[in-house]
Amino acid sequence: MIIGILKEPQDESRVALLPEAVKTLLSWKVSVWVETNAGARAYASDELYKEAGAEIHSRQEILMQSDLLIGIQPITQSEISGLKSGAVLMGQMGALFNPELTGYLIKEKKTAFSMELVPRTTRAQSMDVLSSMATVTGYKAVLMAANLLPRFFPMFMTAAGSITPARVLILGAGVAGLQAIATSRRLGASVFAFDVRQAAKEEVLSLGAKFVDVEGAKEDKGAGGYAVEQSAEYLQKQKDTIHEHALKADIIITTAQIPGRKAPQLVEERTVRAMKPGSVIIDLAASSGGNCALSQPEQTVEVNGVRIVGVGNLAASMPQDASKMYGKNYLNFLKLIIKDGNLNLNFEDDIVTGTCVCHAGNPISPRIIQMQSN
Structure with missing residues (x-):
């Protein structure tokens, strides 16, 4: 053969x-x-x-x-x-x-x-090739964000004064999200993470990040560890919570996808426009519709000083x-x-x-x- x-x-x-x-x-x-x-x-x-x-x-x-x-x-x-x-x-x-x-x-x-x-x-x-490549993607996404951010990730005590740590918000705590959390923490950032699956909470906390909780999520044990589609009421509550945390974030890394369906939109246009100038959004779901309303596949879009990077095949880097x-x-x-x-x-x-x-x-x-x- x-x-x-x-x-x-x-x-x-x-x-x-x-x-x-x-x-x-x-x-x-x-x-x-x-x-x-x-x-x-x-x-x-x-x-x-x-x-x-x-x-x-x-x-x-x-x-x-x-x-x-x-x-x-x-x-x-x-x-x-x-x-x-x-x-x-x-x-x-x-x-x-x-x-x-x-x-x-x-x-x-x-x-x-x-x-x-x-x-x-x-x-x-x-x-599981998706998990393997997600490990690479989560790692590289943080390095890409750090390169684009106009400030440091870690806290520094210098003769010129103290530098506060960057604040990173990770949306989706699957393999890519967990790797992004771990990499961000190694670089010294203050990390917050959201996932609809309550089972992800323990993993998020174990990596030193804070878990963003939104009550009322529907879960499906038969979904193989993936997120499932949620009710309209929950989705609005989720977007409002993410909006509040996004306003304080320097970096958002989005990783949420549903197999065979369009990626859930988690970051609305109003959220992007209200974020701090200089902030960075890395959308790892851009090729399947995007978690951010303004992301474009394989493109960098800038809105009010916020850069939104729609990435696809980061593993190839x-x-x-x-x-x-x-x-x-x-x-x-x-x-x-x-x-x-x-x-x-x-x-x-x-x-x-x-x-x-x-x-x-x-x-x-x-x-x-x-x-x-x-």
């Missing part, structure tokens, strides 16, 4: 598997083909892949001959149609946000796995460690579907089923089946 590792588009610096992962794959009795310069932007040369035992091939050769194609960003529809019969495609395809691609995979009777569909369960934790983490997630997942050098797709395994967009054109993941029925 040939596993092909693809080079990502120009705006993506990560690679799905680094040379260190090749040795593991070879021990599973498979061949590994790597597209020319696939790892160059993650500082993994073709020579390093060769030393690990991989073969270097052109993109066309890999697309036409691989039994399992591994990447991060989705490949084009024309490339999908040209895959060999029975080939399996794996990547982070945004299957719930990209119904056109999902529909095309089904129409072309392909087998595909989309890694953002990995269930949020204890057993699947080591395969740290390609070495992001690729390392991504590769570990992939290897842990591949253990489930490779046996004795061949593909073994066990759809009785909830992780395999939950992650599979479609098999030979048949929708498999319950979330994809639900999306198709709507």
Whole structure:
């Protein structure tokens, strides 16, 4: 069996598997083909892949001959149609946000796995690419904010007087939010965090931040640790509370998302216009609608001296460690579907089923089946 590792588009610096992962794959009795310069932007040369035992091939050769194609960003529809019969495609395809691609995979009777569909369960934790990349994103978001803020993060006692610590408000205490809290605290900021899930409160407090409480949130134990949609009454109470805290904040980092749906709007236009000039908002949900009413994907907008940065793929700004983490997630997942050098797709395994967009054109993941029925 040939596993092909693809080079990502120009705006993506990560690679799905680094040379260190090749040795593991070879021990599973498979061949590994790597597209020319696939790892160059993650500082993994073709020579390093060769030393690990991989073969270097052109993109066309890999697309036409691989039994399992591994990447991060989705490949084009024309490339999908040209895959060999029975080939399996794996990547982070945004299957719930990209119904056109999902529909095309089904129409072309392909087998595909989309890694953002990995269930949020204890057993699947080591395969969860969203959590891994959120760790990178939360860290980098704070560094970006610190670079843009016209003042220090920590408190300083100087001959010129005392500098008070910056005040950071984190909206959403998932993996990215918790990493943002930890990084902000390391830099000496005073940190406040909000999350609709009461279960997040203990984690927030353990990292040294103060929890912003809004009573009356609806929770769903079946949501896999994600937030769920809330009532109009709660949402207004939430926005009013965030508004009050935002007026005192120097930095707001927003991380709240709901899988398959538009990101909840947490920071209203009135809030932005009332914030202190020089304040910074980093919106990590900009690509799925934005948590801030004025954010734009991949753009920086300035309103009354407040800079709103809509960021998307921040993980790509740290390609070495992001690729390392991504590769570990992939290897842990591949253990489930490779046996004795061949593909073994066990759809009785909830992780395999939950992650599979479609098999030979048949929708498999319950979330994809639900999306198709709507």
